[in-house]
Amino acid sequence: xxxxxxxxxxxxxxxxxxxxxxxxxxxxxxxxxxxxxxxxxxxxxxxxxxxxxxxxxxxxxxxxxxxxxxxxxxxxxxxxxxxxxxxxxxxxxxx
Amino acid sequence: xxxxxxxxxxxxxxxxxxxxxxxxxxxxxxxxxxxxxxxxxxxxxxxxxxxxxxxxxxxxxxxxxxxxxxxxxxxxxxxxxxxxxxxxxxxxxxxxxxxxxxxxxxxxxxxxxxxxxxxxxxxxxxxxxxxxxxxxxxxxxxxxxxxxxxxxxxxxxxxxxxxxxxxxxxxxxxxxxxxxxxxxxxxxxxxxxxxxxxxxxxxxxxxxxxxxxxxxxxxxxxxxxxxxxxxxxxxxxxxxxxxxxxxxxxxxxxxxxxxxxxxxxxxxxxxxxxxxxxxxxxxxxxxxxxxxxxxxxxxxxxxxxxxxxxxxxxxxxxxxxxxxxxxxxxxxxxxxxxxxxxxxxxxxxxxxxxxxxxxxxxxxxxxxxxxxxxxxxxxxxxxxxxxxxxxxxxxxxxxxxxxxxxxxxxxxxxxxxxxxxxxxxxxxxxxxxxxxxxxxxxxxxxxxxxxxxxxxxxxx
Numbered sequence: 001x002x003x004x005x006x007x008x009x010x011x012x013x014x015x016x017x018x019x020x021x022x023x024x025x026x027x028x029x030x031x032x033x034x035x036x037x038x039x040x041x042x043x044x045x046x047x048x049x050x051x052x053x054x055x056x057x058x059x060x061x062x063x064x065x066x067x068x069x070x071x072x073x074x075x076x077x078x079x080x081x082x083x084x085x086x087x088x089x090x091x092x093x094x095x
Numbered sequence: 096x097x098x099x100x101x102x103x104x105x106x107x108x109x110x111x112x113x114x115x116x117x118x119x120x121x122x123x124x125x126x127x128x129x130x131x132x133x134x135x136x137x138x139x140x141x142x143x144x145x146x147x148x149x150x151x152x153x154x155x156x157x158x159x160x161x162x163x164x165x166x167x168x169x170x171x172x173x174x175x176x177x178x179x180x181x182x183x184x185x186x187x188x189x190x191x192x193x194x195x196x197x198x199x200x201x202x203x204x205x206x207x208x209x210x211x212x213x214x215x216x217x218x219x220x221x222x223x224x225x226x227x228x229x230x231x232x233x234x235x236x237x238x239x240x241x242x243x244x245x246x247x248x249x250x251x252x253x254x255x256x257x258x259x260x261x262x263x264x265x266x267x268x269x270x271x272x273x274x275x276x277x278x279x280x281x282x283x284x285x286x287x288x289x290x291x292x293x294x295x296x297x298x299x300x301x302x303x304x305x306x307x308x309x310x311x312x313x314x315x316x317x318x319x320x321x322x323x324x325x326x327x328x329x330x331x332x333x334x335x336x337x338x339x340x341x342x343x344x345x346x347x348x349x350x351x352x353x354x355x356x357x358x359x360x361x362x363x364x365x366x367x368x369x370x371x372x373x374x375x376x377x378x379x380x381x382x383x384x385x386x387x388x389x390x391x392x393x394x395x396x397x398x399x400x401x402x403x404x405x406x407x408x409x410x411x412x413x414x415x416x417x418x419x420x421x422x423x424x425x426x427x428x429x430x431x432x433x434x435x436x437x438x439x440x441x442x443x444x445x446x447x448x449x450x451x452x453x454x455x456x457x458x459x460x461x462x463x464x465x466x467x468x469x470x471x472x473x474x475x476x477x478x479x480x481x482x483x484x485x486x487x488x489x490x491x492x493x494x495x496x497x498x499x500x501x502x503x504x505x506x507x508x509x510x511x512x513x514x515x516x517x518x519x520x521x522x523x524x525x526x527x528x529x530x531x532x533x534x535x536x537x538x539x540x541x542x543x544x545x546x547x548x549x550x551x552x553x554x555x
Contacts, residue, residue, distance in 0.1 A: 043187045046187060051138070051142065
């Protein structure tokens with residue numbers, strides 16, 4: 001990776017973090033648990049890395065095995081996280 | 096391919112919109128859906144880059160993961176949500192470590208390419224944050240489900256050991272950056288990080304878990320960010336930093352609600368040393384109340400505020416509380432819930448439990464909004480909460496919880512406290528409220544006593 005692409009990634013990091021702070025500070029306390037499990041599901045975005053790591057031919061390299069391990073765990077994180085968040089939010093009702 | 100990049104961009108935007116929609120209770124469920132569509136798009140965009148021969152095992156892995164995730168998500172009881180969030184969080188963390196290790200192995204042992212400094216640092220960070228997230232979350236998970244004690248586990252030289260481990264980690268990292276990251280170094284780095292995760296969460300007690308879970312949540316986002324730097328991929332950085340920011344904000348809110356600094360929470364051992372000092376204070380004499388009398392107090396009240404705490408979750412009492420609420424509503428008794436920010440084991444824990452019990456969320460009032468109402472309230476019913484209603488936080492500068500914002504339950508005309516026994520709260524201090532003239536203790540398992548209370552009230 002060259003320094004130019006690093007700078008671009010850092011820009012993205014700074015701006016997205018700032019945006020995150022702005023958006024999440026407004027979430028009402030009632031929703032803090034769903035927010036946390038929902039954002040937990042988002043952190044499963046590592047799934048992208050896991051998929052790429054699986055993209056190795058043959059089963060011989062350690063890379064592929066690690067990728068598959070990462071994939072299973074990331075999928076649990078993503079699918080379970082979104083499902084349980086939905087289950088929780090479904091229960092929030094106004095009178 | 097431009098299409099893939101565009102799809103990643105769309106996914107990032109959907110994550111942002113999804114989080115934004117979490118700001119409103121009405122839109123939150125759709126927001127979660129939007130965010131999950133974003134994830135789906137990111138997955139599809141990635142699958143487009145995958146060689147077709149790998150697709151079978153990839154789909155197999157995804158099927159296994161989905162099945163486990165869905166099974167757990169639909170099976171878990173709402174009282175156990177903090178445990179589940181910790182567990183999933185840990186999985187996210189170890190996935191980042193595995194991705195980083197996989198990329199490292201591919202570059203050094205398969206493709207034999209030189210890794211630049213940027214990639215090396217990114218891999219080290221991903222391993223460090225991911226591994227701490229993993230073992231830290233696992234310890235939190237075990238503490239929450241009682242497999243290991245919820246009390247702080249402390250030993251001599253604990254902080255020194257952590258410091259030494261951290262210094263060794265930094266030293267090895269600097270060496271790796273200056274020379275070459277090789278397999279033995281990365282194993283050492285991973286081992287140290289895993290150990291640090293365990294050692295940093297062990298000394299933290301159960302009631303400080305809201306802070307720990309929030310912080311670990313933030314770490315899992317940061318780990319995803321670091322992975323984004325390894326792979327030069329923006330969607331990981333956007334999603335990771337949103338999660339990182341979310342975790343940090345929740346951590347701050349939790350610390351503020353306990354009037355403690357993050358450092359103080361992380362150093363752990365809270366409530367252990369202070370107990371001895373406090374034990375010398377005057378003994379608190381409490382007045383007991385029976386179920387019949389308590390029912391009569393409810394019957395005579397025109398306004399009731401319930402203060403739920405972790406004890407309500409432990410006793411699974413949220414459904415009988417709902418019955419009590421319905422009964423009072425029928426009798427035109429004004430009925431509200433006062434929610435302290437750190438009640439329970441994770442931010443918003445009480446809200447989820449009460450929502451599960453079908454209590455409308457507009458009946459759940461935050462501390463700042465409801466604190467002035469206590470003085471005009473006939474009856475406060477404390478269910479499984481302790482430190483968050485202890486007036487010592489306002490009146491006794493020697494108390495370890497002094498300065499912590501509390502619910503002014505003691506200001507009500509009568510306070511009934513449902514409590515299993517006279518045990519102390521998490522902070523290990525006597526609750527002065529229990530000795531107040533307007534306070535009555537209703538001893539016994541919350542679920543059983545409240546069920547009896549409901550029966551009595553029905554007959555009145």
